[in-house]
Amino acid sequence: MSPRALTRNPLMASRLNDFSDDFDKGASTKRRVVDPFYQSRSQKRMRRHTLKMLPSDWVSRFVRIKDGDTGKVKKIDFSERKYLIRPYNSSAKKMLLMTSRQAEKSTTLGNKLFALSGMRPMYTSLFVSPSAMQTTVFSRTRLDDIVTVSPLLQAMVTKGNTWNILEKVWGNMSMIYLRYAFLTADRIRGLAVNAIFGDELQDLLVDNMPVIEETASHQKDPIYVYSGTPKSLDNNIEQYWAKSSTMTEWAIPCERHGTPKNPASWHWNILGVKNLGLSGPICEQCGGPINPEHPYARWVETNPGDPKRPETRPEFEGYRLCRLMVPWFWKDPGKWKEILEAYERYPTAQFMNEVLAVSYDSGTKPITRAELIRACDSKYTNDLAQVSELAKTHPMYFGIDWGTGQKAYTVLTAWCYCRSDDALQCVYMYRFEAQEADPEVQVEMIERLVSDLHGKYIGADYGMGFYQNKRLTSTFGPQRIHVFQYAARLPMKVAYSSKLHRYLVFRTPLLADIFHALKRGKLRLPDWEAIKEPFGSDVLSIFSEYSETMKMIKYDKPKSATDDSFHAMVYGVLASFLDHQRPDIITPTQDRSAQASDEYTLFETYAQDVDSEEMENPNQWG
Structure with missing residues (x-):
């Protein structure tokens, strides 16, 4: 049986490698067999046909997306999305994605759900957003529509299994629950899951988070992936980012500084307002053009904790993804012009939040300290x-x-x-x-x-x-x-x-x-x-x-x-x-x-x- 045939077979596709603890390509993996009756024969087949791949590799192979510009179906290509590879493949048990609008946040969450469900048999995931409409849109556009245009994903769906807006059961018995919680998390109580995906974290109330997280409390190695677009400095997502995450930033070098073959001497840019050039991203120091796809561009943890004291490492591995690093914005002159127009037209808080993925103190206090004292x-x-x-x-x-x-x-x-x-x-x-x-x-x-x-x-x-x-x-x-x-x-x-x-x-x-x-x-x-x-x-x-x-x-x-x-x-x-x-x-x-x-x-x-x-x-x- 060829590897391609292997992945088209629902039973065999369900036995793809589990995530390893460190996601190294050479890491050993543990295979699971759904039916003990076929255990011996399955193990022999798996030794011959095991496909060792990272989640990003799995997504590239299994997932297809619709291209509205060409009207064709295409596969996920990470060659222009190098910044997404680490968030896809990270072994972190808790991850935070603080993103701007139109930065593939929802697509990333949907693909990570696909990878978890496809690579781990009998694995249960929960997706939560603040509103019924958001959950419905995610269920239909980021899951159902993708399965429709992805033949290998279709092969993993067994006829007769539950498949609706709120619940999706795969052929390998993995499940995805989809719920919403704004003022109350009562709709989520009673579920038991292995992984939690929380979208639009900035609009989920802080008091609901313990109830949501309780659904994975009995699992040995639960996974938590939260994402959202920042708002004020007091907002929920900023508290997670600034106080509980590694605050990982995409650093882009400018080789005009220092010596040519010494990256440590170059100037490294963390994308922000100062990187807005007339025709694309520029170095904040010299004003020359910079390339978000530079071979040396990399993720840098700005809040890693003390390496000598593991207990000081933040709870979440956090990533900031802004519009300035997204290829179809900085490579397209028309799209880049839209960013510059937004800079001139948007209120400062809105631009910082929705374009740069940076929290800005736009939140207001409904009562001041002086007003509260006067009430006493x-x-x-x-x-x-x-x-x-x-x-x-x-x-x-x-x-x-x-x-x-x-x-x-x-x-x-x-x-x-x-x-x-x-x-x-x-x-x-x-x-x-x-x-x-x-x-x-x-x-x-x-x-x-x-x-x-x-x-x-x-x-x-x-x-x-x-x-x-x-x-x-x-x-x-x-x-x-x-x-x-x-x-x-x-x-x-x-x-x-x-x-x-x-x-x-x-x-x-x-x-x-x-x-x-x-x-x-x-x-x-x-x-x-x-x-x-x-x-x-x-x-x-x-x-x-x-x-x-x-x-x-x-x-x-x-x-x-x-x-x-x-x-x-x-x-x-x-x-x-x-x-x-x-x-x-x-x-x-x-x-x-x-x-x-x-x-x-x-x-x-x-x-x-x-x-x-x-x-x-x-x-x-x-």
């Missing part, structure tokens, strides 16, 4: 004894944001109307840490506190608190415990779903209202010195930026920060609305003042329901 009242000192006195004459409303104690903490806030003006005052904030991170301990402490302070209503986070909420409900009853879940889309800002038995909260506009109320003095906090750490820092860690995925402003936090206190505040404020309707704080979604109260009667009667279909349906793809 030194009369209230976050002292439990003071709160106990207030509870004797004023109804108390509690908000709880549940956390695990690892980069996310459980925080409780208490609110009451105890001021001479109409502002709602937060009188107590508490974060559960160390031994108190145990859910049993938390529930007991909260039960005691709510009972002692005669809490009237408690608003709790749905996300991480299923067990805790059930315990509190059994103690205080459903009339006092109310659960809230953020939704990406809703026809109104807050609505009760009788099907889900919880409130749905339109996240972006409601958080905007809470920030606005703090700045206007409608919501007040305890003395700044008493809450500065960690509660004030939680609020100030939040930033806002526009999400291309959802076509709206998105609120998020840096990877290393926490924002639990702010969400505990939100749930406490919502709980108080069960007693006091405040359209001056949560403004109506439409300008219909005559009916504005209808939106808030649901806090009293729960009569107005909204089905899950009216938000971004959580079960549509599950």
Whole structure:
């Protein structure tokens, strides 16, 4: 049997070499056999016909793509994409691709999925993006369409196996799951996979990443590949890049400097604004033309850690791929002119993000430190004894944001109307840490506190608190415990779903209202010195930026920060609305003042329901 025939045979193609630990061409590989009955005969055949190849070689052989310019099908050619060979073949278990637009990011992810599925029998991969539309487009254009024009990939698809938008099963029993997660990762829970591919990382919320990564937690050697286009310096992807990756850059030499045969003496360019020439990339130092395909051009780790201390090496192997190194941009005068026009026309942040793949501080803080300090009242000192006195004459409303104690903490806030003006005052904030991170301990402490302070209503986070909420409900009853879940889309800002038995909260506009109320003095906090750490820092860690995925402003936090206190505040404020309707704080979604109260009667009667279909349906793809 010829090697070509071998690869056309679905059973034999399924037995191609596994990835080796170091991907060296001479590295030994371990072969797997799907059916033990044929093990002996298969091993003999494999010894004769084993194809030793790297993932890039496999992709060149198996994958075909459509050329829209010529109307023909062609194979992946790495001769002009030398910079992609290392990301394709790297043995790194965790990889980050920070790319500009139109830099083959999605194509690379799709091809790496093909290679993993084809070279590793019974291997399960998960692809995640922020939205249903993005996942659908990726599934159809980067997987289905490629299989359609690639005969060798078609041979690996067994008739009768599941093959749809959300799940693809190959002839060697490898699988690809495709899901999406914006505000919640519930659609991903319960899956067990070997590899995770996260696309558009900049639009995935930091709090969802642990849930996504948990799907591969039981595997011996899981693989994580994240990609996206950078935004602000506070964005999720920048935190991964700057704090957790090797920050590997494509370095291009200019031989006009130093001595001709001494590369160490040349000037090495890391592509950026200073490399924009009139007709192509130029040296940032002398202004002469440079060649991204120079034989000595190479990847350079700018943050490798201490070679003598392996434990200091960053968690992710990170690569920045910008439009200036993509051949059909810098080789085509018309395309290069488009880059120069974008430089003149785009806002600085957009050009840095989408053309150069560089984070730029375009994110804005929804509330400043000075505004937050002005919202604080030194009369209230976050002292439990003071709160106990207030509870004797004023109804108390509690908000709880549940956390695990690892980069996310459980925080409780208490609110009451105890001021001479109409502002709602937060009188107590508490974060559960160390031994108190145990859910049993938390529930007991909260039960005691709510009972002692005669809490009237408690608003709790749905996300991480299923067990805790059930315990509190059994103690205080459903009339006092109310659960809230953020939704990406809703026809109104807050609505009760009788099907889900919880409130749905339109996240972006409601958080905007809470920030606005703090700045206007409608919501007040305890003395700044008493809450500065960690509660004030939680609020100030939040930033806002526009999400291309959802076509709206998105609120998020840096990877290393926490924002639990702010969400505990939100749930406490919502709980108080069960007693006091405040359209001056949560403004109506439409300008219909005559009916504005209808939106808030649901806090009293729960009569107005909204089905899950009216938000971004959580079960549509599950």
